[in-house]
Amino acid sequence: MTGRRERIYLDHNASAPLLPEARDAAVAALDLGNPSSAHREGRAARAACEEARASVARLIGGAKGSIPAENVVFTSGATEAAAQLLSPHWLVAGQPVEIARLAVVETDHPATREGGAFAAEAVTRLPVDRNGIVDPGALAAFVEAAGSVGPAMLAVSWANSETGVIQPIEAIRAVLEARRGDHPVLVVLDAAQTVGRIAVDLAATGADAIVLSGHKMGAAKGVGAIALRSLATRPFALLRGGGQERGMRAGTEALPAIASFGAAAGAAFARGTGAGERLGALRDRLERDLLRRLPELIILGKDAERLPNTAAMVHPGVKAETAQIALDLSGIAVSAGSACSSGKVGPSHVVAAMAKAGLDVDPALGAIRVSFGPETSEGALERFVCEYEKLALRAVARTGSAAAA
Template sequence: MSERTYLDHNATSPIRPEARAALLEALDATGNGSSVHGEGRSARAMIEAARARVAALVGADPRGVVFTSCGTEADTLALTPDFRRGEEPLSFDVLLVSAVEHAAVLRGHRFPADRVEVLPVDARGRVRLDLYDAALQRHAEAGHRMLVSVMLANNETGVIQPIAEIARRAHAHGALVHSDAVQVAGRMKVSIADLGVDLVSVSAHKLGGAPGGGALIMADPDLRPAPVFAGGGQERGLRAGSENVPAIAAFGAAAERAAACAEADAARIGDLRERLEDALRCEFPELVLLVGDVDRLPNTSCLALPGVAAETAVIALDLAGVAVSAGSACSSGKVQASHVLGAMGVPERIARAAFRLSFGWSSGEEDVDRALGAFRRVLPGLLRRRAAA
């Protein structure tokens, strides 16, 4: 098979040419960004140039950007009971998270388990604002200081949360708000001010950078979470360890390019997704399109062929030359049904059959054509086997 179609951009996107060039340039350079000699100053200049570009991706102050190794680490850094604002200590009693968060939030936070409350979602995967209000009121009356974490868009379904409204309601009770924006930053226009959140997490490899780069971005540069890694004074003392200059430089280049074409790419990619979904619905009415009637990422489709295990569909499509995924890439190898779809109340028979297609910056019309060809070759056989089972 000479050509393959990659439809798993929510797991990782191919590196952009601009990011590859920046990565190679940084690899060819020598110097630690904390050293004061010329080589060290050159490395520092690369880091700070990338910091400005990543900040611009979400309209933030560069001083609020802390580089990490990935989005997961950025989430862990953000979700701590202990902060400072300038010299003033801030401590949080409870963490409120949505039921459809990535494992990086659900399991990566630094709160004791008995100080975490999971917020229910509706059948479309959006936070139940009525129950959210009740939780905020209950904790406020108990004198609890709250940290809220709700992702901007879900990695499995693409569903976009009403983050600005979630943040507004939280701030009315004095809460701090974090959002995992890993799937959105660089794919749609994002403004930390418009979202109204205090912290956002972003990841390099989701938008065409190199693996090994992520960032936590604070709307207020004076806000400082307790570090995960203590030691040296790198990243304003918030992330000890010598910076990964090549990954950071590539991150900056990818962020700049992604920001420049985010709106145009979102429209183009949305058209590709709609073309594929329309054809599949027409030719294979047995396919279920989950959350097709709600605001979601323009690149993401969550489909299910009830009665056919997701792993079976993923392997069959892979053998036909199309890369798709089931659930989160961070949960690969696990066969249980998605916790996201479970929280939405999706019947287990459908949840266990669900798989995800996700387009990206490098996707084109030919990917839709090859994907449709693969579905036409694969699905009739899967349906026959289902009927015979």
């Protein structure tokens, strides 16, 4: 009797596996005190919290390490971070301002796409091209229109969670600088999928703030962060109370999760860019193998820069949710889109937006997303290719039989 094959996990963009060092850091922090207490136990807890803060700041500080640790504010996750940042109420250069308009990107995660605390009529959804890149003309029109109203904000996912498409931050910044009028345009980058996968330098992006997520990079779930370019420009506190996080986020810090976040950030910093090069080579080989076997397959965002660990695909006749279930039964965990709605599967707003821009896909089919990490082997991806090919060929056979009938 043969044993069952080992399961293959290819859903890192939903949640990366917990790193051993992150687990160890979380367990060690369970015995520490309250970081706000002044006694020895509290000081030990505070030291662990600040060590994690410094580790996260180092990861996003670029070669010059230009982000002070105090500019990192821990939250319960990326969703809370986005909720605090997507607010009309900010300090800009130390002065309170009201943000009049917000632009988001049609393909982005609901945490930003839905507009946060802004009224619906104040939110503009920017379209994308067939690769999922934000339309620069629509962005320029927003900036020009908003400039006559008052301060504005642009919120954009640096890398799309479903397709891995990376938005051209330099080109976006150029549009903002060319069109900016009398009022500032604040920039919020959702970097939940980006940090730990490609090099990040917050200061170089020109963004005022970025959103971070711990479990996307191998930390425990339930921790994220806001990273600010300057403490003089920041949103008002969303949670108010005891004054933790320097008054920017009240509530006793979730120290075990924060410690794990610091450890995961340290591991990512130590890996550097070498791991990304290997992951990119794996992704390219995966896509070549798929296209050789299934010429009708469409790789989403194939002509754009993408995360090295992500491939999203649509095959005519293969519904994503059906494929996801079948692959799961075969021992392979993938996603049918973004795992942002408690296991929800179905039509993807990302695929719909790309189809609207001219990509020849049926949005009703959805897309299968494969996302992996440093521990993923070539053999694991080869097994996925074989199983997905079987699904696609069965779908083609059924379609052909129906047409003949």
